[in-house]
Amino acid sequence: MAYNFEFYAPTKVLFGRGMEEETGRQAKAFGASRVLVVYGGGSARRSGLLEKVESALEAEGIASWELGGVVPNPRLDKVYEGIALGKEHQVDFLLAVGGGSAIDTAKAIAYGLGEPDRDVWELFQHTRKPQNCLPVAAVLTIAAAGSETSKSCVITNEKTGEKRSCGSSLARPRFAVMDPEYTKTLPDYQTGSGCVDIMMHTMERYFTNGGNMEITDALAEGLLRTVMENAVKLHRQPDDYDARAEVMWAGSLAHNDLTGCGNDGGDFMTHKLEHELGGMFDVTHGAGLAAIWPSWARQVQNDCLPRFVRFARKVMGITAAVPDEEVAELGIQAMEDFCRSIGMPVNLEELGVRPTDRQIEEMAESCLAACGSSTGSAKKLTKEDMIRIYTNARAAR
């Protein structure tokens, strides 16, 4: 069935080899004159990308300042630092060079500069809604978060350990430069984590109890199969340009809302459960998702059986003529096999995290507080469900 929906993904995508040279022209066309360039570690500089991008800006007469040092699970203190720098230099445009962490940091700074008299963290506590935001764009170097075309933004408050999200189309990047060449040198673990993150963005929209459109399912299933196939290729041959391109484009489509059109809003509990892990243990996001999903899936599958059967049949290719519950379990096992085949964990032990019972209870409480009434579609999770999911995720069954 088809729910009413709004679909608005206005980001202009410039995809392929050498496209970073377009950065200056595009920034100018979208009104930039004073740009804060946000990036992470040294790889953006070592690869020469940062210099290329800044030259492209300069060639169009655009002034720029740098904010480096963004870390995975990007932090609120860096956001505040960027807001102060942006105020000092009166920047009017944010350009992220990197992956989801750099882009989300740029988005949060853009929110902060859009409403300079308010504390930006309030947006992540959901005590108010964003009214204004500076324009943002991205030069992507990691296929994973989908933040280059999504409305999503996730920031960790390092003081409280809270990892929280704020979603609004105000922060959707104006344009995104995507050159797969720059992703060829990513370590295998990062590539695998990215592929899992991409799949999860679509799977969060897929596992619903309210019904999905057929066309949306067909797109989602095609996307998931393509990512799996190319993730395996990249585990063997990390510099395969075409496989990098497939995964990079899939990453944008998985999270620009295309794979959720007409559904009931999606589930998103694997992400929310992982946010607590990420806030407490600073794990790699995609790997954290891989480690939590099987336990989540087994906790909810009986409440959402038709979707788990469909997933097993259409995505995982399960053909066994067995009862639905077994088909669903075979689909979950196939997902675990896939994750292991690309070096991803399927439980917390393999992730390298050993939460105590007390820590699990804390994470469940914090997750429940962050969710409000939105505790899932496949199954609305209780605190007890969450505790069981974390506990069963500890080690292989």
Add this chain to the structure above:
Amino acid sequence: MAYNFEFYAPTKVLFGRGMEEETGRQAKAFGASRVLVVYGGGSARRSGLLEKVESALEAEGIASWELGGVVPNPRLDKVYEGIALGKEHQVDFLLAVGGGSAIDTAKAIAYGLGEPDRDVWELFQHTRKPQNCLPVAAVLTIAAAGSETSKSCVITNEKTGEKRSCGSSLARPRFAVMDPEYTKTLPDYQTGSGCVDIMMHTMERYFTNGGNMEITDALAEGLLRTVMENAVKLHRQPDDYDARAEVMWAGSLAHNDLTGCGNDGGDFMTHKLEHELGGMFDVTHGAGLAAIWPSWARQVQNDCLPRFVRFARKVMGITAAVPDEEVAELGIQAMEDFCRSIGMPVNLEELGVRPTDRQIEEMAESCLAACGSSTGSAKKLTKEDMIRIYTNARAAR
């Protein structure tokens, strides 16, 4: 393999029951203050949609004028009439209420008003490129052309019989209101033609010799299977809301460029061959495509065999273990069977058109002139190819 590409589909989609009530608010948000409402026959008025839309504009303090009487294969004289009316009332926004004909007419008027001192037909003769265009939006009542999110615009010069297209992102609608309810009363022939048109927009991008991305193929194949399944449902049960919704959303995705990302630009010769038919005989566009495609396919299949085999296997579900040429032919036959099953013609006789040899030669010459050097990707067609395609399309083999 993955070619470089730009993807820019910024149209804001408002999809579902009652969404037409958003028209005024959206028009205002996109800067409209004086709107020309472009529509076709009486159905937009009889259904009450036109009144709802105009009330929604009025409620936001937006003035509007009407231009009705747009016909299928929309004509240049109506475009000139709209440009004159737009100048008279100093309109700053075009709103189409209808299907592809109304939307394309609105786009052409918007081009004309954007450069008021130039003849708009020059854009369709490709003697100059558009530099400016008024903003356009659409309230869609027919799922077919995809014009509600595409950059495409096709107009017929009724004096010369030329049906020509102009593509530019300047004319992409700012927003599109899509309420499947209004498509429930479409006659069966129009519904079937629309479904074929939707499929063809994706198939034109699918049959290439230069290679396609896997993710794009997967999305295209999922879309094609979904449209076929729901076209058959609608042939039996025209007021099935969910099937209408599937087809309507597929219509936008089939032609907003999503199903062509990373390919070599696509083929598009079935459309160009049909444009000549449409210009000479005023046939229903989708039915014209259905009547031409099998003959085109058999003319080019040996030059593009891997794609025809893939189409047969992945879209048409052909499982026979026979040589590739036979698999390709079985796929083409399956497409013919599908078209017949929804009341669509698969040759010119069934379309009700009997061109003479002289007329076929004229169409081939005109098509070649309109194509310039772009005569296909599956096979670059010669004039002789075109004559053979029209000739073989005359009747069932």
